[in-house]
Amino acid sequence: MAQDRVEAVERALTVLEVFDSSQEAFALAELAEATGFYKSTLLRLLGSLARFDYVQRGEDGRWRLGGSPMRLARRHAPSQQLAVRVQPWLDRLAAETGETAALLALHPGEVECRLAALPATPLRHDLRPGSRWPVAQDADPRPVLPGGAMTCLALSVTTGEAPLWLSLSGPAGRLAPEAAHEALARARDALSGSLAGEKETPR
Known part of the structure; x- marks a missing residue:
């Protein structure tokens, strides 16, 4: 039902779904292409996900799954x-x-x-x-x-x-x-x- 939806949560989950792939790490541009989100929106979502260790940003600038999903x-x-x-x-x-x-x-x-x-x-x-x-x-x-x-x-x-x-x-x-x-x-x-x-x- 529409009233049960939280748009920000659904966007964050959409980002996490991208990582259900054989590809281990993604550049910001690749995530933007896969989700259809603006890079500025993605950075906010990734920042929140990273604070809870759902994603991690490597030294190469690419994003990977963090330890929380495991x-x-x-x-x-x-x-x-x-x-x-x-x-x-x-x-x-x-x-x-x-x-x-x-x-x-x-x-x-x-x-x-x-x-x-x-x-x-x-x-x-x-x-x-x-x-x-x-x-x-x-x-x-x-x-x-x-x-x-x-x-x-x-x-x-x-x-x-x-x-x-x-x-x-x-x-x-x-x-x-x-x-x-x-x-x-x-x-x-x-x-x-x-x-x-x-x-x-x-x-």
Whole structure:
């Protein structure tokens, strides 16, 4: 019904709908073309969306989805269950290795960070849920990390949405790939049973 509509809200949602695309980031001109809004209107809408972290503006001036859509998506029942099972293991990996631990989802053409745990050190890979990057090679979720390194291990159990990977990342040379792989393998083996239905948590 017309009286139930709020034009400013509908305009903001129209902007967000543009990001439901294989394209990761958009210039202001591209958003204007996709929505039909003036650039001045778009800047006001994007400013409000950015304050609540629905969108983020990169150093290149292009706009990307922020962390809030992913945060809200995790309220969905399957994602909530995944977080309950996986997050304790990520916290444990980060504490034991001193590196950033994450759960990655491999989508066509891009990788998405679903969950993350940061170590208690200022020199770290500052990876956050909702972060996305293009796939460098087929079935390889690792991003380009200048001065850094990431070790990944695929989970044998998935949620049916996308292949899932566990990862450890940080400054290059601080954590040997062999040690990172062993730590990830222990978590993977435990999580394989947990995600299949066993309520196993780290002790």
